[in-house]
Every structure is written in C-alpha cells, then in structure tokens.
Amino acid sequence: QSALTQPASVSGYPGQSITISCTGTSSDVGGHNYVSWYQQHPGKAPQLMIYDVTNRPSGVSNRFSGSKSGNTASLTISGLQAEDETDYYCSSYMSSGTWVFGGGTKLTVL
Amino acid sequence: QITLKESGPTLVKPTQTLTLTCTLSGLSLSTSGVGVGWVRQPPGKALEWLAHIYWDDDKSYSPSLKSRLTITRDTSKKQVVLRMTNMDPVDTATYFCVRTSYYDLGNSCFDYWGQGTLVTVSS
Numbered sequence: 709q710s711a712l713t714q715p716a717s718v719s720g721y722p723g724q725s726i727t728i729s730c731t732g733t734s735s736d737v738g739g740h741n742y743v744s745w746y747q748q749h750p751g752k753a754p755q756l757m758i759y760d761v762t763n764r765p766s767g768v769s770n771r772f773s774g775s776k777s778g779n780t781a782s783l784t785i786s787g788l789q790a791e792d793e794t795d796y797y798c799s800s801y802m803s804s805g806t807w808v809f810g811g812g813t814k815l816t817v818l
Numbered sequence: 819q820i821t822l823k824e825s826g827p828t829l830v831k832p833t834q835t836l837t838l839t840c841t842l843s844g845l846s847l848s849t850s851g852v853g854v855g856w857v858r859q860p861p862g863k864a865l866e867w868l869a870h871i872y873w874d875d876d877k878s879y880s881p882s883l884k885s886r887l888t889i890t891r892d893t894s895k896k897q898v899v900l901r902m903t904n905m906d907p908v909d910t911a912t913y914f915c916v917r918t919s920y921y922d923l924g925n926s927c928f929d930y931w932g933q934g935t936l937v938t939v940s941s
Contacts, residue, residue: 709881709882711864742926742927744926744927744928746865746928748865753914753931753932753933753934754865754914754928754931755931756923756927756928756929759923759924759926759927759929760923760924760926760927763923765923765929797864797865799865799867799927799928801925801926801927804878805870805876805878806867806878806879806880806881807867807870808867809857809864809865809866809867810864811864812864812865
C-alpha cells in the first residue's frame, strides 16, 4: 500500500478558507468512507479532527469540515486562525484491516 | 479519563530487537470493540501505521513491516507490547500508541494517542 498524496504546503490569510487534498486510489480513499484527518502541532501527538470523511469528534471546532469526491478527500478550514498553523495528515482505513497515512501538509497562516 | 503511555528504550543498536510497551489507563483491552496499536514518525517526516490488536486478540500489521513486527496484549496488566526485530537507523522515530473503539467513533480512526516515545537506532 502506498502513502496517500497530500500537498506539501498550503497557505492562507486569517479569516480565509483553505482546503487540503488527500488523493488515493479506489482501494483506499475511493473505496469507502473511512478517511480521517489529524492535526499535529510541533512536538505533540496528532489530534483527530475529522473521521469517516465528514464527522467531527466532540470538541473540534466546526470551522473544520471534510468531504470526498472519487479517490480524493479534502479537509477545509474556514475562518483561518493563527492557531491553525501546523501540520495536517489524512489517513484511510482499508478493508484489509490496515491503515495508510498521507505525507502530511504544512499549513501556513500568512 | 483515557490515557495511553508508551515506554521502552530510547536507544537501540542496529540489528537489535526493540520492545515497546503501551500502558492503558481509563480503558481496557478486554472491552468489546476496543483496539490499540502503534504509529511511528521519523524526525521531520510523516506518520506511518505499524500494527493493531483488538479486544478479541485479532491483529493486523503493516504489509511492508509485517515480517519484523509482533504485537501482543496483557489484559491483566492493561498493556500492549510491540516488538520490532532487526532494527536499523532508518527506524529512528517517535513511536505513538493509539486507540480505536468500535462503539465510540468506530474502528477506522485513532481517537486517543499517547505522548510518544523517541527511539534512536545507532551504534
């Protein structure tokens, strides 16, 4: 299984919206609705932000949303804030009972 | 409150076997639907899933590392142990313990993470 493809970096101004893509194949992202997104601040453990493509865990801001079209999933952050500047990873759970992560995206708030 | 805490050596030599322990608090691996596993992250690089074990002792492994990995559980001690053989400098990484729960957010996502433990492979 190959890693999912994410852009290395994205950027946006405070208050704007940005979208991070996560591209896989019909065997992972496109095959089911088991895509999740994680936020990771430097030196910290990742935190779950979105699961099953569109669901937000309790306590996660509604500025974070997820979607999927074909083999590409997306994380959208609206009303960008300085605290959103960090790394984001997508992940797909597969029918084989295994997981694959994306290469990570660094978000810069300009 | 659910917490996971990793422990193990900070330094191992090439070719040695790494043994890491994840100690659970606030949850039990004998509870139906619960799974605990491992994810690692080399310095400055991406996350990589390694292995997972479930309440019913079902196990899954990364296909690329399967021959080197063994995951086991001790429900009485509330611990999950990962063994990785034939360590190499490229295995230098922070190793995280993670949880899944079918009856909470489902089996597909890691809703709790340990703080991670950095393992360096060097002679």
